Amino acid sequence: MTHSSSADQHPAHAPGVPITTVIGDGQLARMMHSAAIELGQSIRLLAGAPHASAAQVVSDCLIGDYTNLADLRQAAAGATALTFDHEHVPTECLHKLIAEGVNVQPGPEALIYAQDKLLMRQKLREIGAPVPPFAAINCEQDIRDFAEAVSGEVCLKACRGGYDGHGVWFPSTPDEAAALVTKLRAQETPLMAEKKVPLTRELSTMVARRPSGEVRAWPVVESVQSEGICAEAVAPAPGLSPELSRRAQDLAVRIAEELGVTGVLAVELFEYLDEANQPSIAVNELAMRPHNTGHWTQDGCVTSQFEQHLRAVNDQPLGATSMLAPVTVMANVLGGANDPAMPMSQRMMEVWRRFPEAKIHLYGKTHRPGRKIGHVNVSGDDVATTRENARLAADFLVHAEWADGMEI
Amino acid sequence: MTHSSSADQHPAHAPGVPITTVIGDGQLARMMHSAAIELGQSIRLLAGAPHASAAQVVSDCLIGDYTNLADLRQAAAGATALTFDHEHVPTECLHKLIAEGVNVQPGPEALIYAQDKLLMRQKLREIGAPVPPFAAINCEQDIRDFAEAVSGEVCLKACRGGYDGHGVWFPSTPDEAAALVTKLRAQETPLMAEKKVPLTRELSTMVARRPSGEVRAWPVVESVQSEGICAEAVAPAPGLSPELSRRAQDLAVRIAEELGVTGVLAVELFEYLDEANQPSIAVNELAMRPHNTGHWTQDGCVTSQFEQHLRAVNDQPLGATSMLAPVTVMANVLGGANDPAMPMSQRMMEVWRRFPEAKIHLYGKTHRPGRKIGHVNVSGDDVATTRENARLAADFLVHAEWADGMEI
Numbered sequence: 005m006t007h008s009s010s011a012d013q014h015p016a017h018a019p020g021v022p023i024t025t026v027i028g029d030g031q032l033a034r035m036m037h038s039a040a041i042e043l044g045q046s047i048r049l050l051a052g053a054p055h056a057s058a059a060q061v062v063s064d065c066l067i068g069d070y071t072n073l074a075d076l077r078q079a080a081a082g083a084t085a086l087t088f089d090h091e092h093v094p095t096e097c098l099h100k101l102i103a104e105g106v107n108v109q110p111g112p113e114a115l116i117y118a119q120d121k122l123l124m125r126q127k128l129r130e131i132g133a134p135v136p137p138f139a140a141i142n143c144e145q146d147i148r149d150f151a152e153a154v155s156g157e158v159c160l161k162a163c164r165g166g167y168d169g170h171g172v173w174f175p176s177t178p179d180e181a182a183a184l185v186t187k188l189r190a191q192e193t194p195l196m197a198e199k200k201v202p203l204t205r206e207l208s209t210m211v212a213r214r215p216s217g218e219v220r221a222w223p224v225v226e227s228v229q230s231e232g233i234c235a236e237a238v239a240p241a242p243g244l245s246p247e248l249s250r251r252a253q254d255l256a257v258r259i260a261e262e263l264g265v266t267g268v269l270a271v272e273l274f275e276y277l278d279e280a281n282q283p284s285i286a287v288n289e290l291a292m293r294p295h296n297t298g299h300w301t302q303d304g305c306v307t308s309q310f311e312q313h314l315r316a317v318n319d320q321p322l323g324a325t326s327m328l329a330p331v332t333v334m335a336n337v338l339g340g341a342n343d344p345a346m347p348m349s350q351r352m353m354e355v356w357r358r359f360p361e362a363k364i365h366l367y368g369k370t371h372r373p374g375r376k377i378g379h380v381n382v383s384g385d386d387v388a389t390t391r392e393n394a395r396l397a398a399d400f401l402v403h404a405e406w407a408d409g410m411e412i
Numbered sequence: 413m414t415h416s417s418s419a420d421q422h423p424a425h426a427p428g429v430p431i432t433t434v435i436g437d438g439q440l441a442r443m444m445h446s447a448a449i450e451l452g453q454s455i456r457l458l459a460g461a462p463h464a465s466a467a468q469v470v471s472d473c474l475i476g477d478y479t480n481l482a483d484l485r486q487a488a489a490g491a492t493a494l495t496f497d498h499e500h501v502p503t504e505c506l507h508k509l510i511a512e513g514v515n516v517q518p519g520p521e522a523l524i525y526a527q528d529k530l531l532m533r534q535k536l537r538e539i540g541a542p543v544p545p546f547a548a549i550n551c552e553q554d555i556r557d558f559a560e561a562v563s564g565e566v567c568l569k570a571c572r573g574g575y576d577g578h579g580v581w582f583p584s585t586p587d588e589a590a591a592l593v594t595k596l597r598a599q600e601t602p603l604m605a606e607k608k609v610p611l612t613r614e615l616s617t618m619v620a621r622r623p624s625g626e627v628r629a630w631p632v633v634e635s636v637q638s639e640g641i642c643a644e645a646v647a648p649a650p651g652l653s654p655e656l657s658r659r660a661q662d663l664a665v666r667i668a669e670e671l672g673v674t675g676v677l678a679v680e681l682f683e684y685l686d687e688a689n690q691p692s693i694a695v696n697e698l699a700m701r702p703h704n705t706g707h708w709t710q711d712g713c714v715t716s717q718f719e720q721h722l723r724a725v726n727d728q729p730l731g732a733t734s735m736l737a738p739v740t741v742m743a744n745v746l747g748g749a750n751d752p753a754m755p756m757s758q759r760m761m762e763v764w765r766r767f768p769e770a771k772i773h774l775y776g777k778t779h780r781p782g783r784k785i786g787h788v789n790v791s792g793d794d795v796a797t798t799r800e801n802a803r804l805a806a807d808f809l810v811h812a813e814w815a816d817g818m819e820i
Binding site for chain 2: 016017018019020021022034035037038039041042043044045046060061062063065220302303306307315320321322323324326328329347348349352353356357360361363364365366367368369370378383
């Protein structure tokens with residue numbers, strides 16, 4: 005008997021089907037693989053390490069460096085499309101791959117706006133999309149001027165590399181802001197500042213777009229952040245007026261089109277009260293890939309964001325985005341301060357015993373405080389109960405006890 | 413850069429999660445893998461060939477022979493449970509594995525009834541489950557006697573190894589039946605005969621059962637056969653009375669319990685009119701694994717049969733089996749007489765263009781006439797439209813043209 009290796013005997017892909025190379029080895033790539041399997045396809049992975057979330061389960065897995073052109077080239081060989089589970093591949097590498105004939109989706113002209121928060125805001129302002137006041141910050145004077153212009157409501161951001169609350173600061177005084185700028189500039193961190201929005205809540209609108217133009221939007225969700233990390237998504241966003249919902253979807257479609265995004269685009273939005281005290285929206289961040297606020301689609305929609313992304317980057321017709329239940333809530337499983345003694349498989353059993361309707365998704369990741377290790381989707385008829393149940397389930401997976409005090 | 417091989421660097425399984433060994437390499441194992449990935453798990457496969465449906469996509473894949481104890485033993489090492497995508501593993505091997513401490517689910521005491529059609533009927537009769545009149549057939553006289561007893565309405569079956577219409581014969585005269593028996597007995601085929609039921613239609617009831625006893629049933633479906641192969645499943649079975657539906661589910665639960673089945677059990681049923689001209693049911697066949705008539709659960713139920721099977725064989729609490737839409741129809745994609753020139757990926761695109769709600773599942777298999785290469789699930793509000801759309805979609809994937817004459 006032989007242990008099949010993907011390098012030799014293991015063909016990994018049926019003849020004649022799209023082969024999508026995914027750069028990155030996290031849970032997004034992992035969940036693209038399970039979607040691909042159902043479509044009779046599979047993905048080829050460029051992973052950083054063999055134990056990474058997606059590398060565990062993908063048979064055609066290359067271990068390499070996503071900033072190395074030779075590795076990218078090898079991963080792309082023979083693929084129908086190359087896409088990403090993160091936005092950190094250097095655009096100069098992507099330009100070279102394209103020149104060599106690789107079908108990169110989304111392309112570097114779009115991706116640059118997901119990589120650089122300043123360029124993104126400049127572009128959005130240019131196309132007339134609503135963004136909070138912002139400025140490039142190169143020195144202390146820049147931040148002092150900006151703080152004055154926005155009455156001290158300053159949010160400082162690293163232009164590149166931030167995620168999940170990393171690379172975002174809220175200095176409370178101009179002096180504190182200036183000191184921060186000096187420190188970060190000394191580390192050569194490119195910076196920008198944005199007016200802190202007095203938001204009522206955060207929303208997220210996701211769309212998928214094909215290179216040939218078709219776009220489809222999912223229902224707008226409310227996303228709840230905890231310490232800069234998405235903790236929860238509620239679909240559809242409770243109490244959102246049809247008019248504002250439509251405006252958010254139209255905005256996301258327009259951004260996808262104007263920026264030339266292909267695949268899945270997440271537009272994270274602030275909802276705030278405008279001068280007339282009416283709910284309005286402004287863009288917070290963009291992500292050009294499946295996104296945490298879209299995980300609910302796996303169990304709550306006809307077409308999940310992972311299947312849709314694969315279809316979109318291969319320029320295949322997009323799937324229906326209608327919901328399967330009145331409400332679906334996604335609650336993240338974020339590593340707690342400590343990892344309880346109860347094994348995760350036992351925690352899953354307790355959750356399933358109490359909530360047979362809970363859809364648990366885990367990423368094959370070990371515990372680290374604050375780390376995204378999974379999520380739970382629960383569908384139901386009303387927001388309050390569904391939200392409560394999703395929260396209880398996710399919380400149990402973290403803490404191995406019921407937040408409402410129920411005995412195990 | 414290295415091409416990761418599951419044998420060496422590729423760990424394939426996150427620490428502390430169940431590892432389910434699956435014997436067999438077909439689409440059922442393939443779809444178990446995508447379900448496992450979402451649970452933060454993965455499967456270990458014992459495949460016959462590296463290009464097989466499941467072997468393409470499973471990273472931890474052993475190539476070996478499921479009738480060879482050493483291969484089975486190696487595949488089982490370290491797994492939390494060992495299960496199957498077919499019923500053909502010799503029970504003597506399974507007994508040996510169990511003696512060595514392997515957790516085989518379902519166990520050989522149950523599996524024997526899925527392997528041997530005569531033993532199955534004897535057992536079902538013993539527990540009072542409704543089965544058509546049957547007899548063991550060892551010689552010409554046996555079949556002549558049986559034919560006389562059932563007024564010539566004879567169905568002859570090989571006790572072992574039949575599937576998808578293979579191993580089933582409908583001789584039209586006693587002489588023809590006798591000649592068939594002589595021929596088959598000369599090939600040492602163990603035989604049984606069953607009274608041909610004047611059925612009104614076929615139904616299928618699926619349940620999952622854990623070793624510790626929990627059982628859950630899915631809604632009863634109508635299954636439509638074409639030349640002995642399942643062509644379509646409609647959930648829930650149209651026009652089935654709540655009383656008969658309940659009776660079918662109770663029957664399946666009782667069979668699972670009495671036969672000690674664990675994992676998913678499919679009970680294929682005949683619906684016929686009894687002496688009082690009332691619809692009634694009798695058992696046709698059993699399968700102790702996910703089943704073609706349960707593929708609709710992937711898109712039509714809270715918990716798919718593949719996830720449920722993994723949970724059941726690992727003795728984890730079972731998931732909700734409620735439906736996500738009023739109707740879900742599964743239509744099989746069976747290889748046609750010829751494979752059209754249009755590539756399958758193009759056919760998928762045409763189907764998606766017309767039916768954005770169609771869920772296409774393909775198995776990574778190449779064309780062969782009559783071969784199951786995929787299925788399509790469509791959910792909707794009414795049976796007629798949903799059925800028509802699912803049929804059109806599956807038919808297009810086979811023939812590359814619309815059965816209703818629509819232009820491409």
